Amino acid sequence: MAGECVITIIGNLVDEPELRWTPSSVAVCKFRVASTPRKLNRETNTWEDDKDGSLFLTCSVWRQAAENAASTLQKGMRVIVQGRLKQRSYEDREGVKRTVYELDVDEVGPSLKSATAKVTKVSSVSSSGSGGQGQGREEFQRARSQQGTPAEDSWAAGTPGTSGGAPAGGGWAGGSQGGGFSDEPPF
Numbered sequence: 001m002a003g004e005c006v007i008t009i010i011g012n013l014v015d016e017p018e019l020r021w022t023p024s025s026v027a028v029c030k031f032r033v034a035s036t037p038r039k040l041n042r043e044t045n046t047w048e049d050d051k052d053g054s055l056f057l058t059c060s061v062w063r064q065a066a067e068n069a070a071s072t073l074q075k076g077m078r079v080i081v082q083g084r085l086k087q088r089s090y091e092d093r094e095g096v097k098r099t100v101y102e103l104d105v106d107e108v109g110p111s112l113k114s115a116t117a118k119v120t121k122v123s124s125v126s127s128s129g130s131g132g133q134g135q136g137r138e139e140f141q142r143a144r145s146q147q148g149t150p151a152e153d154s155w156a157a158g159t160p161g162t163s164g165g166a167p168a169g170g171g172w173a174g175g176s177q178g179g180g181f182s183d184e185p186p187f
Helices: 063-072 137-146
Strands: 003-012 018-021 027-035 038-041 044-048 053-063 078-091 097-110
Touching: 003 053, 003 097, 018 063, 027 063, 053 063, 053 078, 063 097
Parallel strands: 053 097
Antiparallel strands: 003 027, 003 078, 018 027, 027 053, 038 044, 078 097
């Protein structure tokens, strides 16, 4: 939408993600990200955290992405978050007017700068009655406790250019070049 402020923030989760459901069974996951800029101390020639410039931002992600975030993210994890910045004003209990900034998340994932991650594709088909937009509370808890990779998951099986993973042939994943990558687009 025009006029929205889309930002990307990189930082650490300051607490565990909190997954809840609306009365209409739509999942929402809230978490806070702390982003602290670093600056070079020219006297010691070392990088130091700029304690005055720390930003703490509350983030909300919805639907299937909320369930995925809740089962993937953990306190302390370094993340990359992109979304639309929102401003909200309210009056606190003492009658003081307050303004907060929050992020409606479009994309979130772990930073791979100093970590690794294994990506597994999640099925969006659901029998929870939420229109295929999530697993529902009970199914989510069951899936999180199992944390297994389905055998029929084509993302988890094989390697690019083989029958177990991405399709072989003329696309980006190989074909006539012996499993290498082609410069030709797959369409």
